[in-house]
Amino acid sequence: MDSVRALTLIVTMAFLVLAMPAEVALGHGVELSVAPHESIEVNAAYEAGEPMAGAQVAVFAPGEPAEPWLRGSVDEEGRFFFVPDSDRPGTWEVQVRQAGHGGIVRIEVEPAGVVEVTGGGLTPLQKALMAACVLWGSIGTALYFKRRAV
């Protein structure tokens, strides 16, 4: 009779130990797995070239312009990495902002992966050409209004 009672006690205790929360019971086991993913790198720099270190980033998932899907900040080199959820295809928007400066880039994501990135800067040549056009327009305007009435 005593041995039966002792056995019951042991079984009950074993159950109790096993029924404890998993984190406690299996606290030493850590499983790390690695899977390659196509991540997006956002580079944020001011026009003069220096990185927007510490600028705040908000990532908006398609169809959800009000609440950011992810928040973060760019690193010292002005970079920010994230992996968009490929189950949510559409236009993802990444907004970078620091001290009222900032911009938005749009990334087209399809189930197969990233397709297209829109929103980029101009080359120095394009800039110079546009500046020259404006300059010439202004000089032309000045000359036009300067001419004497006939």
Next chain:
Amino acid sequence: MHVPDGIVPVSVAAGGFAAAGGVTWLSLRKIERAHTVPRNGVPKASLLTAVFFMASLIHFPVPPTSVHLVLSGLMGVVLGWYAFPAILVGLFLQAVMFQHGGLTTLGVNACIIGIPALLAHRVFTLRTRFGARRRAAGTAALGFVAAFVAVALGAAAASLLIVTTVPAHLDAVVERTAVTALLFAHVPLGVIEGMFTAIVVLFLLRVQPGLLEERF
């Protein structure tokens, strides 16, 4: 100092357009009343618009950030009431060509940069109080002060606007710290623009004093 698209709420952008429209109307009316041939001022305004447009491409490093020339003070000092429409056109071109500033914030930016320019002109007109002997020194000094005031007021107005309209999804404290840093970076810019404006007005006083006679 140029507020880009998507930073301020729609109501602020609309208010900016309303205010800029009002000041433009006022400027044009004042120009019409003050000049018998208003178009005579257009060549000067046109050339300074080009200078204003190009100025924003010139950057100065002020660690940890960098600032660019605005020249709102110079515009106001030399152009008087012509300054506001000229700045409006310059900002429009900057927004369209270089995405510097934005079309939705054109009104807001015109107010931030244009109204201090008009105030700078008011400051500069105080030079008539200097006697003929101290005319040059007084003109240079007031050119400096007018340009510094224009930069300081513009930077302060832009900072205030940005800080008070931080969207909920951003960390307001981080943004405020960054804005404060940028605000102080405009102090050296004010000095640079002040010196530049002083040199320009001294030069104009020597070679073509008539160009500085724009009146309110």
